[in-house]
Amino acid sequence: GESVGLHLPTLSVQEGDNSIINCAYSNSASDYFIWYKQESGKGPQFIIDIRSNMDKRQGQRVTVLLNKTVKHLSLQIAATQPGDSAVYFCAEADDFGNEKLTFGTGTRLTIIP
């Protein structure tokens, strides 16, 4: 079946450096992608989303890049702060098949002071 996966389960980054979290997806029909941040014991918080008609989208300190050719999604966090430590999930959906979001297993980001 279709799945969404992450390349690395854990990532440690020095405070102030940039972080890049990667996500691979296998459903070529996926047309909507979203990133969530989840802190321990809390519900996921929306970070940023992107549709398949775009390659890049920027938010505050975050950028999502979509490469449809290789079915790869990445989340870039600029100038990481201690508050960025969390688990980050990507999820995907397609309007004509599995409309409901399918979530990956998550990457734990740890910021080193």
Add this chain to the structure above:
Amino acid sequence: DGGITQSPKYLFRKEGQNVTLSCEQNLNHDAMYWYRQDPGQGLRLIYYSQIVNDFQKGDIAEGYSVSREKKESFPLTVTSAQKNPTAFYLCASSIDGGGSEKLFFGSGTQLSVL
């Protein structure tokens, strides 16, 4: 303050007991969802509802039941048929559940077996 409220934060179930997790939203969203999260895993969809008095099974509905009598409320019952209920349960809502749209999550309920 608009949002999704889940209660209780922690819940303990005895063997053979049914327990109900509460989820209320004041976002005026049509669609609501229940997800299960196990340690080190992603979110798996249990049930979802796009309109009052209607709901559909997700990927792991066995051992669970839901109701949607009001737009604001979507309680989840974990029945005794669910043999491995220990998990973190997340409720979410979205504007209309029509497909590619972001979900708004509650703060979760941790269910454990005594």
